[in-house]
Amino acid sequence: xxxxxxxxxxxxxxxxxxxxxxxxxxxxxxxxxxxxxxxxxxxxxxxxxxxxxxxxxxxxxxxxxxxxxxxxxxxxxxxxxxxxxxxxxxxxxxxxxxxxxxxxxxxxxxxxxxxxxxxxxxxxxxxxxxxxxxxxxxxxxxxxxxxxxxxxxxxxxxxxxxxxxxxxxxxxxxxxxxxxxxxxxxxxxxxxxxxxxxxxxxxxxxxxxxxxxxxxxxxxxxxxxxxxxxxxxxxxxxxxxxxxxxxxxxxxxxxxxxxxxxxxxxxxxxxxxxxxxxxxxxxxxxxxxxxxxxxxxxxxxxxxxxx
Numbered sequence: 621x622x623x624x625x626x627x628x629x630x631x632x633x634x635x636x637x638x639x640x641x642x643x644x645x646x647x648x649x650x651x652x653x654x655x656x657x658x659x660x661x662x663x664x665x666x667x668x669x670x671x672x673x674x675x676x677x678x679x680x681x682x683x684x685x686x687x688x689x690x691x692x693x694x695x696x697x698x699x700x701x702x703x704x705x706x707x708x709x710x711x712x713x714x715x716x717x718x719x720x721x722x723x724x725x726x727x728x729x730x731x732x733x734x735x736x737x738x739x740x741x742x743x744x745x746x747x748x749x750x751x752x753x754x755x756x757x758x759x760x761x762x763x764x765x766x767x768x769x770x771x772x773x774x775x776x777x778x779x780x781x782x783x784x785x786x787x788x789x790x791x792x793x794x795x796x797x798x799x800x801x802x803x804x805x806x807x808x809x810x811x812x813x814x815x816x817x818x819x820x821x822x823x824x825x826x827x828x829x830x831x832x833x834x835x836x837x838x839x840x841x842x843x844x845x846x847x848x849x850x851x852x853x854x855x856x857x858x859x860x861x862x863x864x865x866x867x868x869x870x871x872x873x874x875x876x877x878x879x880x881x882x883x884x885x886x887x888x889x890x891x892x893x894x895x896x897x898x899x900x901x902x903x904x905x906x907x908x909x910x911x912x913x914x915x916x917x918x919x920x921x922x923x924x925x926x927x
Contacts, residue, residue: 717759736872
């Protein structure tokens with residue numbers, strides 16, 4: 621097993637690793653994580669992706685539950701056709717590649733190397749994400765299908781400039797999907813999932829360190845974690861695709877768009893408080909208010925961006 625770290629392990633840990641021949645560590649600078657993500661994902665046997673996704677869900681359910689003895693049994697492969705496994709693996713890989721590309725696009729926009737409405741330089745993006753030219757093109761076409769990226773008649777891809785209709789449509793869909801998620805979490809009881817609470821604490825620390833862009837990104841991470849915790853796979857898939865869209869919107873608007881940190885903390889706190897007290901109506905109301913606040917804040921920035 622190879623464990624990739626973004627820090628040098630202490631002496632005790634390094635010594636234990638040396639004595640444990642089945643494990644080795646590789647330390648990589650944080651700036652190269654995105655570049656290494658695609659090669660690492662490609663090293664996985666595609667036939668195992670459906671199983672790994674199911675294992676991920678099982679670990680999350682265990683972590684959010686009693687955390688007793690963890691048990692998991694591999695699927696009986698005889699019950700699945702080769703075509704079914706291949707289709708599931710291909711879909712999982714497409715979603716992973718699309719997320720990698722969106723992260724690369726946001727990174728390029730933040731650095732000023734890419735602007736909304738400009739053609740995406742395939743060579744630069746391939747280098748930035750670690751994806752091959754063919755895989756990058758497939759991922760971009762997938763993003764076109766989802767409406768996150770545009771393609772002109774010449775076949776060029778580009779990040780569209782967000783318009784008011786796009787924002788309203790995305791947040792309306794997000795509001796409806798999120799309503800089902802928070803209702804499920806509140807109805808299920810058990811309080812706020814630990815992974816969600818941990819992200820909320822990180823948001824608070826980020827706010828104290830005056831990092832509004834990081835805080836906004838963590839807020840989207842928290843919302844995605846709510847979607848995962850609700851254990852509604854189809855809604856989760858649609859919800860997380862919309863998260864990619866929101867990330868691109870925010871990146872395209874640039875440094876002029878920074879959602880007020882106080883608003884993020886207040887809105888998230890209300891949603892989590894209602895979930896923690898099993899108040900379904902309260903959770904729904906708090907979620908809808910959060911979405912309304914997002915729309916009210918983002919839409920005026922669209923006009924500023926166009927000017």
